[in-house]
Amino acid sequence: MTQTLLSDGVIWRGPGVPVARSILIDDDRIAALDDAADAAADDETRRIDLQGAFVMASWGDGHAHPLFGGLEAEGPNVRACTSVDEIVAEVGRYAAENPTDPDDPDSEWIFGASYDGSLAEAGLFDARWLDRAVADRPVVLRAWDYHTVWVNSEALRRAGITRDTPDPELGEIPHRDDGEPLGTLREWGAVDLVLNVAPIRPDEVRMRALQTAGRYYLERGVTWVQDAWVEPRDVDTYLEAADRGILPIRFNLAHYADPRAFDAQLPKMIKARQRVEEAADPLLTAHTVKFFADGVVENETGALLEPYCSGLHDHGMHVWGDGDALANAVKAVDAAGFQIHIHAIGDAAVRQALDAIQGAVEANGPRDRRPVIAHAQLIAEEDLGRFAELGVIACMQPLWAQQDALMTVLTVPRLGEERADRQYQLHSLEESGATLSFGSDWPVSSGDPRDGIAIAVSRQTAEGEPADGWTPHERVSIEDALHSYSAQVARQAFADQTDAPWGVVEPGASADLVILESDPRDAAASDLPGIRVVATFLRGTARYES
Template sequence: MSELVLKNGVIYTADIFDSIVEAAAVKDGKIIYTGDDQGVKNFTGPATEVIDLNGKMVLPGLWDTHIHMPGAKLTELYHINLYDSKKPEDALKTISDYIKARPDKLIYYGGGLSPDIFSGEELLRGPKKERLDNICPDKPVIITFNDLHGCWLNSKALEINGITSQTKPHGGGVIEIDPETGLPWGILKETAMELIKFEEFSGGEILQAVKEFQKMMHGYGYTAILAIDAPAECLAALSRSGELNMRVSGSFVFYPDKPLNDQFDELKKIRSAHDCPLVKNNIIKIFVDGVVEHGTAYLHEPYLEGGKGPGQRGIFLWDAGILTQAFIQANKEGLQLHVHSIGDAATGKVLDALAAAETAVGRGDYRNTITHLQLVSQGDYRRFRELGVIANVQPYWAFKMPSVWEKIDLPKLGERAWHQQPIGSFFKSGVTVTASSDYPVTVYPNAMRAVKIAVTRDDSSPSHYQDYAVKNGRGDEKKAADIAERVSIRQILRAFTINGAYSTFNENISGSIETGKDADLVILDNNLFDIDLFSIDRVKVQKTIFRGKIVYDADSINQ
């Protein structure tokens, strides 16, 4: 007999047929039955825990396939937390209050600042150092942006890190210079951030943050992640102690200015020391460009304003030959690639390098991924499919974000802004699509919100931007960004479930609700197929189950 039975529900299996069943049974952490309510009676005994779903929905445990772990939890626990600051005055007050309450600290760190809350020249370059100097002139203050691609320093922080107007960052990094004074503005972008000595957390601090992160993710229904620069040692310790209740595919960041062989050797050491059944560190993360907000994403055509690099087209961070060499060696060694690429030109060059690697190594089942993909050239969708490259998208951003749309996207990109964050085009082209939050860039990685935005291309909670398209002659796009990129609920659910498992070679044990697979399940409080699309983001997770064990129960938390 089974240990757990779910019945009288809408169980979306994400199997090859996209089947929906009424019931499922679990024993020893595995699914042993899916089917109708009558059939599950054969697996129900006196000791079986039976959950009557009463028409509620069950999904496979969710996969977030691009996330920073523990992300904002370190900031929330130990630093100045600016993730919820919506105005400059809010951010400055939070910084000031934190510093006043901790006068004995020798240096102050913070994170989560959204640079788009500023205006004018500070929107293009970032906030000036003088704002921090007015709060704390005698001790260093270092604030990291929420996009993780820039940081804000006061004068003292610039001084102790030896940063002047003559400092030359490597690899396309940017030190913003005040055009009036010729002195550093107070903003470092991309690889220039490597000039800063950031705080090193203790093992105990990281452990606590990872536990808080896992608790948060279970609350959103996640049972597996692809973690960027994963804390491998901490995860291995949690796994040994039985406290890790999540599957983790860990990545190791490679840098363009470091010898490739040294980086491959370091990854081998990590894998040898810390890989375990729930944690596999077999992914290489590579950044090839920056972000549109800072003018560092690498584009075919120049930015209309605020662009960096030659021709104001942004920055490609790698030498093309070295990038190809890294791809060849990775795939020869059975390692996966996970490449950050925002701009259309950057993605084209990555596909070129992957094609060259395939010529050198031969076609194989590599499941390499390109992530973010804010702008994509029309001809490149076909190349994704032909090369077997996975497209990892962040649906959370696929709408006209207030302030970002009007203050950054349109001014910097012009017409291109109307066609950013494609999702539907990848599905239409037969490309395998996975979905992620890029938390903490997305502060709250609620997959239900991502599903709503993916199927509507709108986040209807804000109101001030909704008529923008009509005023600019865009007709039916009154509330949405490029409605041709909408996808179905089933498509985006597959991106968060079976496709995520496939992308990390876990599809035989996870990602769908099928007999023999691990019982990774999410119970929702409503049926996504039976409600208004604009209500999907209000659907809540009731229970999260990992390998047959309930790891999150909303009812017990709310009591």
């Protein structure tokens, strides 16, 4: 048995719970606190003097896309670019440094992510701009929202997209004034036209991406992630990593439910869940199914009760239609024992998601299901209380609750000021009695909880604007924000139903901990992102130390 004693620190155990000063870890679990911890330590115990550092249960990410995030490091670095010209130059640089391998035709494809959709008017990017950098190889760049891609002319040609190609189901192909396809493809139906003819990234590339994602999270104090969009090949990747013993952190997989193929998908999801259970890796579960109820406001596919100000897409898009298809699919998934996880951005999508969950509860009877609605960017007043009534976890992305360029350039003009000021009702949901968990949607936005917590408590940009915070009545306290990024995510993950629960600091719990150099409760919001992560413990082992 390996013992570690952390002492002389501030060990935070949750809102309203007295802090501890020392903690004893036996192998992978917390054995004791304070005097009991000191008394149980012996001469063989490894002792770490915290020197006043702050310790709490490690953070979780309630909604993210770790494979997507890791794969960004395998292509051109367009995320850092601040103009179209910079993106084009970066793609050109990458192509020159990564020529096509004659023995591997798939290597001619160039994949990258995530460019800033606000760099072109209305988020519309032209294939000819990319052609300036690479004309003879297909280029596919995902936008920051991962609902949109920008491709060059060669990628359009490979996909057979021409001026005569109709908009597919669940997708849009914008055109130039001359009728030719522009090069921007919106939502899955259109995006899949290209991805279906593109090669799947090789196993070793995907394995590297998973390791990259794990390092990214461990450096930021995160030990559990909800992968919120998993397809069959992704399950294979995670199982291969588990077989090799190289899963870097805890993951739960959410199988992606596609309305175009759901009836055939559900039996495969059940088999995939069984494969993960048989692997019996303590870091891997697959008990969730992910639905998209709508798209995003920024490309006007988020589903709204009232039309967009511009009127371009009227009320937005219901991915499963506005009938009973989503409700029936949710009911079937719930009956199969899966956790429901629904992406819902607009107020119409949130209502549809709540209705579907209510239908599942009524049809399948009571059980501890912990359904999740992710994002919940806009909630109608009459629907706010339904989260608590139905036991729905609101997994929110606090980093988005700020008046940054995305909000001011793309979001507010589409919603109008009145609706825009009703976005991201963190405090209102908390006050209603709903469980409020936090996630990042990484790599759509920063996966660092410190960044999200800073916004949650201030509703200000990094520059401190506005001075009193945007919609300041929706701010949450620092302790509640820390709680939402730890214990509340653990509740979403059913961590309390395991033999060594994580997300809590108490004897018998898994020793999943994050050590910060100083107490975030004493810091100004603007200083929170700069508080150094000293170490991240997963199951009693320091997986990261700065």
